[in-house]
Amino acid sequence: MSSSVREDCLEAILTLVQEHERPVSAMEIGEAVEATASEVTTSVQALVEEGCLRGEDGGYLLTPRGRSAAEAVLRKHRVLECFLHEMLGMDENTASKEACILEHTVSDEAIDRLSSYMGNPRSRARGRGGLRRHGAPPADCPMDPIHNGHRPLLDFSEGATVKVAMIRCIGRNRRLIDLGILPGREITIRRKLHNNALVVGVMGADIALSPEIASIIFVERT
Structure with missing residues (x-):
């Protein structure tokens, strides 16, 4: 059997x-x-x-x-x-x-x-x-990332350095992987714009993220 x-x-x-x-x-x-x-x-x-x-x-x-x-x-x-x-x-x-x-x-x-x-x-x-x-x-x-200690990237202030914990629906957002934003990677929030868009530093490069994209990235403090 x-x-x-x-x-x-x-x-x-x-x-x-x-x-x-x-x-x-x-x-x-x-x-x-x-x-x-x-x-x-x-x-x-x-x-x-x-x-x-x-x-x-x-x-x-x-x-x-x-x-x-x-x-x-x-x-x-x-x-x-x-x-x-x-x-x-x-x-x-x-x-x-x-x-x-x-x-x-x-x-x-x-x-x-x-x-x-x-x-x-x-x-x-x-x-x-x-x-x-x-x-x-x-x-x-x-998933329930907040329950597990992970917070949306949008929750953090300018200057914060965080580590990506997970990305919801990553299959629909392959651009993030191409930009180097993937679980385990450290990123720094450079600027928060008036419309909740973010500019983040990843591997020496500054990248702009729309509020919609930033909302699916869950992170934890380094």
Whole structure:
């Protein structure tokens, strides 16, 4: 039995149960998981034997043990998808497909480090077959950087030197990378203009940023 199919089954059941609020059938699980019917059947049977699933009303529900395992896989997917989309600029569909592959081999430590680096992302993840994952916020990998100690660049005064912590929707703002403004880079606020536009110093060059662009750059004090 493939461990990746087993994890995909757990994840699919978690999503389907949350969407439909009832036990899910073997057919629904098979439609949600990209594997052969025999692989899905074998995985579901093994999960029942392991105590991760229980049968009810002709379908399946997660046990507490199964829910814990499913949520762990789901978290890996969300973090990976958000990293690929937000930080590397992949489109959402490609990022989701790549996350589905990587989530089965990446370590918990690597996920913890990625999550901390990006400010604990909670991305809108679709998953295999276009399923939307339970609990995901409604748009563009939104995060809560302020909660994690990161502040918008616009919050700082002239003369402040800060380090870029994250950039929202970086895939749509590739110019920032071209200018050298990327996570981990130190920048200095040279001037704040009357319309909230900024002039910042980056790697020895002064760069003008519109208020819209400056508002998506989150930073921390050096």
